[in-house]
Amino acid sequence: DTEVTQTPKHLVMGMTNKKSLKCEQHMGHRAMYWYKQKAKKPPELMFVYSYEKLSINESVPSRFSPECPNSSLLNLHLHALQPEDSALYLCASSQVRDILRGYTGELFFGEGSRLTVL
Amino acid sequence: AQSVTQPDIHITVSEGASLELRCNYSYGATPYLFWYVQSPGQGLQLLLKYFSGDTLVQGIKGFEAEFKRSQSSFNLRKPSVHWSDAAEYFCAVKNRDDKIIFGKGTRLHILP
Numbered sequence: 001d002t003e004v005t006q007t008p009k010h011l012v013m014g015m016t017n018k019k020s021l022k023c024e025q026h027m028g029h030r031a032m033y034w035y036k037q038k039a040k041k042p043p044e045l046m047f048v049y050s051y052e053k054l055s056i057n058e059s060v061p062s063r064f065s066p067e068c069p070n071s072s073l074l075n076l077h078l079h080a081l082q083p084e085d086s087a088l089y090l091c092a093s094s095q096v097r098d099i100l101r102g103y104t105g106e107l108f109f110g111e112g113s114r115l116t117v118l
Numbered sequence: 119a120q121s122v123t124q125p126d127i128h129i130t131v132s133e134g135a136s137l138e139l140r141c142n143y144s145y146g147a148t149p150y151l152f153w154y155v156q157s158p159g160q161g162l163q164l165l166l167k168y169f170s171g172d173t174l175v176q177g178i179k180g181f182e183a184e185f186k187r188s189q190s191s192f193n194l195r196k197p198s199v200h201w202s203d204a205a206e207y208f209c210a211v212k213n214r215d216d217k218i219i220f221g222k223g224t225r226l227h228i229l230p
Contacts, residue, residue, distance in 0.1 A: 004161075031216070042208055042220035043162070056217065090161055097216055104169055105150040105212045109161040 003027050006091050006110035014118050015081060021113045023074040023091030032074040033107065034066060035090040043090055049074060050096055081117045088112045120145045120213040124221035132229045133201050139194040139224050141209030150212035151192045153183055154220075157205045165207075168192065179203070204228045 004025045013019050023032065031050050035043035048056035049068040063085075065077040074091055092107040121144045131137055143149055150169045154162040166177025173185040183194045192209060209221040 006161075040223075042223055045217060048217075056215070088159070092162075104167055105216070106152055106164050106167050107162075107218055108164070109154075111161040112159075114159065 004091055004093055004108050004110035006089075006113050008113060009111065010114045010116075012116045012118065013078065013081065015083075017081075018077070018079045020078065021076040021089055021091075021115070023076075023110055024072055025091075025093040025108070026072060027093060027108065028071075029093035029108070030071055030096045031094045032068060033092040033094070034064075034074070034076050035092065037088045037090055037112070047076075078115070081115075083117050086115055086117045088114050120149075120211055120219050122209050122211050122219055122221035124207075124209055124224050126224045127222070128225045128227065130227040130229060131199055134198050137194075137196045137199045137203070137226070139207050139209075139226070141192045141194065141221060142190050143192060143209075143211045144190065145211055145213065147214070151183075151185060152210040152212070152218070153177065153181070153192075153194045154208045154210060155179075155205045156208065156223075162208065165194070199226075199228055201228045201230065 007022045033048050034046040037043045045058050046060045047066045052068045063080045067075040090112045091110045094107045097103050123142045152167045153165040156162045165181045166175050168175050168185045176182050181196050185192050206223045206225050208223045210218050212218050
């Protein structure tokens with residue numbers, strides 16, 4: 001069982017809708033990530049939060065708006081999406097690099113939210 | 119710039135046969151290296167990781183990988199594959215900015 005939980009598993013939305021994807025982890029990780037994955041492609045990094053602050057935005061269009069309300073939760077707010085935004089959206093978490101603690105750097109992924117934009 | 123190359127897009131092996139999936143990386147320092155597996159429509163599951171120490175690392179599901187600095191490689195191996203191993207396999211490296219960079223993936227097909 002994954003320790004990163006994503007909801008909903010499937011989402012269908014129109015181009016004028018506003019919806020949100022949610023992600024939760026209880027591993028004590030202080031870094032959380034959003035990835036987008038198109039069919040037969042590797043995951044592409046969208047956003048990284050470190051200690052609840054946005055640390056990396058990979059030039060993602062503003063119709064995607066991330067939010068990290070606390071260290072366990074990560075949201076991705078969706079508004080005015082395009083059909084080409086249809087994809088599997090993956091959330092992940094990891095330790096934050098800390099020389100005082102053991103650091104191995106791996107990401108723990110959720111099962112993903114399959115988004116279809118009509 | 120850091121990069122990961124998986125030269126094989128598809129690999130087909132017979133059930134019970136041995137497997138080797140290739141991965142080459144480009145990175146200046148000692149890398150953090152990973153292999154992930156993804157079944158259709160699912161998230162990514164970590165098979166194994168390397169960041170220091172013994173260059174032969176053991177993972178879950180009977181997989182192992184060997185880090186070879188001289189060849190900039192981190193190939194994944196399994197002595198005997200099972201039909202349930204059919205999936206997409208991604209090699210990845212973590213760079214100085216703590217971004218995980220994925221290879222393009224290798225699709226593994228298993229013949230009965």
